[in-house]
Amino acid sequence: MTIFDSFEKKHAYLICVDSDGCVMDTMNCKHFHCFGPCMVDEWELGPWRDAILKRWNEINLFSMTRGINRFKGLAMALGEIHLKYKPIPGIEALKHWADTAPALSNDAVAKAAEDAEDPEARQIFRKALSWSKAVNAAIVKLPEELKVPYDGAKEGLAAAHSFADVAMVSSANRDAVEEEWGKFGLLEHTDIVLAQDVGSKAACIARMLQFGYDPDKVLMVGDAPGDCDAAEKNGVHYYPILVNHEKQSWEEAIAVGFDKLRSGQYAEYGIEKKQAFLHNLGG
Numbered sequence: 255m256t257i258f259d260s261f262e263k264k265h266a267y268l269i270c271v272d273s274d275g276c277v278m279d280t281m282n283c284k285h286f287h288c289f290g291p292c293m294v295d296e297w298e299l300g301p302w303r304d305a306i307l308k309r310w311n312e313i314n315l316f317s318m319t320r321g322i323n324r325f326k327g328l329a330m331a332l333g334e335i336h337l338k339y340k341p342i343p344g345i346e347a348l349k350h351w352a353d354t355a356p357a358l359s360n361d362a363v364a365k366a367a368e369d370a371e372d373p374e375a376r377q378i379f380r381k382a383l384s385w386s387k388a389v390n391a392a393i394v395k396l397p398e399e400l401k402v403p404y405d406g407a408k409e410g411l412a413a414a415h416s417f418a419d420v421a422m423v424s425s426a427n428r429d430a431v432e433e434e435w436g437k438f439g440l441l442e443h444t445d446i447v448l449a450q451d452v453g454s455k456a457a458c459i460a461r462m463l464q465f466g467y468d469p470d471k472v473l474m475v476g477d478a479p480g481d482c483d484a485a486e487k488n489g490v491h492y493y494p495i496l497v498n499h500e501k502q503s504w505e506e507a508i509a510v511g512f513d514k515l516r517s518g519q520y521a522e523y524g525i526e527k528k529q530a531f532l533h534n535l536g537g
Contacts, residue, residue, distance in 0.1 A: 256452075257446065257447070257448070257452060258446075258461060261445065261446045261465070263419060263465040263466060263467070264419055264445070265417060265418050265419045266467070266468070266471055267417055267418035267419070267467075267471045267472070267473075267515065267516070268418055268419045268420075268421065268462060268465075268467045268471065268472045268473070269414040269418045269419070269420050269421070269472075269473045269474075269475060269512075270420075270421045270422075270423040270455075270458070270459055270462065270472070270473070270474045270475065270490075271411065271414070271420060271421070271422055271423065271444075271474075271475045271476075272321070272422075272423060272424055272455075272474075272475065272476040272477060272478070272481050272495075273422060273424040273426055273431045273434070273435070274321075274424065274426050274431075275320070275321060275477040275478065275495070275497070276404075276407075276475060276476050276477040276481070276495045276500075277403055277404065277407040277411070277422075277435075277440065278401065278402070278403055278404070278407075278431075278434050278435075279401075279402055279403065279404050279500070280396075280400070280401050280402075280434065281315065281321075281477075282315060283396060283400045283401075284389075284393055284396070285310065285311055285314050285315055286311065287392065287396060288389045288392035288393050288396070289310065289314065289324065289327070289389050290306070290307040290310035290311065291307070291392075292385050292388040292389045292392055293306075293310065293328065293331065293332075293385055294306060294307065295388070296381055296384060296385040296388065297332070297335070297342065297381070297385075299335065299339065299340070301339075302335075302339045302340075306331070306335060306339070309331065309334065310327075310331050313327055313330055313331055314327050315497075316497075316535075317535065317536065318479050318532075318535055318536070319479065320477070320478040320479060320497070320535060321425070321476070321477060321478020321479065321480045321481065322478075322480060323352075323358045323425045323450075323454075323480070324358075324386060324389070324425070324450075325348075325351075325352050325358040325363060325382060325386070326352045326353075326358065328348070328352070328382060328385065329345075329348045329349045329351075329352035329353075332345055332348065333345055333349055342378070343374040343377060343378060344372070344374035344375045344376075344377055344378030344379070345378065347370065347372065347374065347375035347378060347379070348375075348378045348379065348382060351363075351366050351379070356453070356454075356457075357451075357453050357454070358425075358450070358454075359450045359451050360383060360386050360387065360390075361451065363379050363382050363383045363386065364379075364383050366379045367379035367380045367383060390427050390429070390430065393427070393430050394430070401434055401437075402438070403438050403440065404495075404500040404501060404504065405500070405501040405504070406500070406501045406503075406504030406505050406508070407440075407500070407504055408438065408439065408440060408443070409504065409508060410475075410504040410507050410508055411440055411443035411444065412443050413507075413508045413512055414443070414475075414507075414512060415443040415444075415445075417512070417516060418473075419445045419446075420443055420444050420445050421444070421445060421446045421447075421448055421458070421462055422435065422444050422446070422447045422448060422449075423448045423455050423458045423459065423474070423484070424448070424449050424450070424455075425449075425450050425454075425455060425480070426449060426450055427449065427450055428447070428449035428450060428451050431447070431449055432447060432449075435447070446462075448462075454484070455474075455476075455480060455481060455484035456483065456484040456487045456488060458484075459472070459474065459484055459485070459487075459488045459490060460487075460488050463488060463490075469488065469489045469490045470490075470491075470518065470520075471515070472488075472490035472491065473485075473490065473491045473492070473493055473511075473512075473515050473520070474490055474491070474492050474493070475492075475493045475494075475495065475507065476492070476493075476494065476495065477494065477495040477496070477497060477500075479535070481494075482494070482528065482531065491515065491520045491521070491524050492524060492527070492528060492531075493507055493511050493524070493527060494527055494528070494530065494531035494534075496530065496531065496534045497534055497535065498534075499534070510523070511523070511527075
């Protein structure tokens with residue numbers, strides 16, 4: 255039995271919503287305090303700490319790779335570190351796995367470590383799992399005042415839920431996002447939680463479409479290029495939550511975006527929003 259087995263389609267419309275950096279104002283603090291520092295510690299990169307952390311944040315927050323899956327971001331960062339700072343044994347195996355694996359999660363990387371025949375590949379998969387678990391533990395320890403929703407996000411979810419089924423579609427750790435959304439009453443406006451353990455965002459949207467939604471009545475709300483790509487791969491609409499303009503983005507979604515979707519006039523509006531999104535990230 256999967257999480258999809260307990261889902262019931264109730265509306266003609268479906269709105270998929272990302273979590274970190276979109277609903278929850280947690281993306282920066284998680285990368286500043288957890289993801290990057292844990293990588294530095296796991297691979298003993300202290301001599302180059304400042305430069306490496308700066309580059310980690312560029313990859314994961316402030317460029318067109320914003321919101322990349324944690325293991326893809328790790329492979330990218332370690333690949334650069336391997337060329338610039340110190341050898342990273344097994345890096346090619348990690349990069350290949352991150353590019354080709356159907357699921358990128360703790361369970362998946364643990365399985366990759368079990369299946370690896372090459373000692374260096376086995377080592378880097380084990381270290382990637384150790385790093386990912388350390389990240390999750392560090393996220394749990396973040397001060398609670400850092401883990402809050404963006405202004406307008408809860409109201410946006412409630413507005414979406416008034417006429418659509420709402421799916422949280424995130425590449426984050428399930429336990430973390432369920433805890434965060436539950437604490438602030440966001441799960442009340444959510445019909446299904448699709449996190450890192452379920453599959454890629456594109457795969458999750460594709461699976462939801464199997465419930466019979468018209469793609470023209472489906473909207474992905476996100477803050478990163480991966481969210482936009484997942485929408486486009488499935489032929490559904492995309493609405494961006496712009497970095498450093500999150501409150502305004504949610505207010506516009508409520509006032510304009512959702513109405514455009516319901517009236518069947520989203521396509522032209524969506525082109526304008528994508529251009530603003532690319533400009534915002536320097537794409």
